[in-house]
Amino acid sequence: MIDPFGRAITYLRVSVTDRCDLRCTYCMADDMRFLPKAELLTLEELDRLCAAFIRLGTDKIRITGGEPLVRRNVMQLFQALGSRIGGGLRELTLTTNGTRLAEFAPDLAAAGVRRVNVSLDTLDPAKFTAITRRGKIEKTLDGIFAAKAAGIAVKINAVALKGFNEEEISPMLGWCGEHGFDLCLIETMPMGEIDEDRTDQYLPLSLVRSRLRKSWTLEDTDYKTGGPARYYIVAETGQRVGFITPMTHNFCESCNRVRLTCTGTLYMCLGQNDAADFRSILRDGASDDELDGAIRAAIARKPKGHDFIIDRTHGGPAVARHMSVTGG
Ligand code: SAM
Ligand code: SF4
Numbered sequence: 001m002i003d004p005f006g007r008a009i010t011y012l013r014v015s016v017t018d019r020c021d022l023r024c025t026y027c028m029a030d031d032m033r034f035l036p037k038a039e040l041l042t043l044e045e046l047d048r049l050c051a052a053f054i055r056l057g058t059d060k061i062r063i064t065g066g067e068p069l070v071r072r073n074v075m076q077l078f079q080a081l082g083s084r085i086g087g088g089l090r091e092l093t094l095t096t097n098g099t100r101l102a103e104f105a106p107d108l109a110a111a112g113v114r115r116v117n118v119s120l121d122t123l124d125p126a127k128f129t130a131i132t133r134r135g136k137i138e139k140t141l142d143g144i145f146a147a148k149a150a151g152i153a154v155k156i157n158a159v160a161l162k163g164f165n166e167e168e169i170s171p172m173l174g175w176c177g178e179h180g181f182d183l184c185l186i187e188t189m190p191m192g193e194i195d196e197d198r199t200d201q202y203l204p205l206s207l208v209r210s211r212l213r214k215s216w217t218l219e220d221t222d223y224k225t226g227g228p229a230r231y232y233i234v235a236e237t238g239q240r241v242g243f244i245t246p247m248t249h250n251f252c253e254s255c256n257r258v259r260l261t262c263t264g265t266l267y268m269c270l271g272q273n274d275a276a277d278f279r280s281i282l283r284d285g286a287s288d289d290e291l292d293g294a295i296r297a298a299i300a301r302k303p304k305g306h307d308f309i310i311d312r313t314h315g316g317p318a319v320a321r322h323m324s325v326t327g328g
Helices: 043-055 074-082 101-111 125-132 137-149 166-179 205-212 278-283 288-299
Strands: 011-015 060-064 091-096 115-119 153-160 182-187 218-220 230-234 240-244 257-260 265-267 275-277
Touching: 011 043, 043 060, 043 074, 043 278, 043 288, 060 074, 074 091, 074 101, 091 101, 101 115, 101 137, 115 137, 125 137, 137 153, 153 166, 166 182, 166 205, 182 205, 205 240, 265 278, 275 278, 275 288, 278 288
Parallel strands: 011 060, 011 257, 060 091, 091 115, 115 153, 153 182, 182 240
Antiparallel strands: 218 230, 230 240, 257 265, 265 275
16 A cells, blocks of 8 residues: 555554543543544454455554453454564554553463553653643553563553653663563644643753763664654663654654554544444445555545644644544
8 A cells, every 4th residue: 555655555454442540630631521432443344454454464563552451352353463463464563552461461462562652751650640630650560570570572662751850761761671671652642632831841852862862872773663662772781772753843744654543543643533334334235445555545535644733822732632542
């Protein structure tokens, strides 16, 4: 699948639920209302859509959410997709907050998951509870180490938040080095109404990087995960550190991905509102050929780039839907 700008679309991110057991302040409002279950694609529908994408050339699938591991019977989907590894699918992975990873890590490994991204914005237990509004850091840490023990490579995702974890990023890089984890830093993106003003949270990663260089040697590398992150090798630890900077740098030229929500809406760009509805196509009884045709037609509409800008006057979102809906 080649889009109108010559980019091969080989990466599908699938949100399997909008629900979550945490309420990170930059992601959700405290009183988030979730979708009725009937609106969600069933696990069988998700598998059928993923199979169609794989048929058309998708070789990497990331399961995300909301919190993917709170979806009931989600392991059935991992097992179904895992059985397609080698038959077109090259990599099956997930992004999780880690709270249920200790329970699922062995099954995920058995299903063929080799890498996992775990979100962790701080190593301080009290701050972890504050930023997630309810989480216990022990659970996430247990999950991280269970994944490692199961032979799954762990990458830690941390959102850089002004005045919250600025001082911790350097120690976290050391902690990741100690345990053999890569670290990927993310700028806050203006997605969905939350309870706080996003301009108060925004910390440019260019600043974080120059501060890190005071303590660490960041060596250039052309390592790419097919994502928008720019990676460096941390000479002192041998691990990688990545920076995802949607707000300060246009990351769209090499974009190879599209995103499917848990209701079957395909977004061709995280930062745009154009979308294609696959739930009605599936529920109207589309044949495989019709499904493939609808996917091709959607890819032909993939836009050149996103329009993220934080509105400096009111700090409101540039895109109304939450990251937990599109799948981060
Ligand atoms: N619940 C899982 C987790 O937290 O890893 C998966 C879904 S979460 C939406 C995926 C990623 O998006 C997380 O790393 C989270 O920190 C990030 N995220 C959520 N809202 C964001 C925002 N407004 N700007 C930047 N990153 C955001
Ligand atoms: Fe839940 Fe992930 Fe959003 Fe945090 S970032 S509220 S863990 S979906």
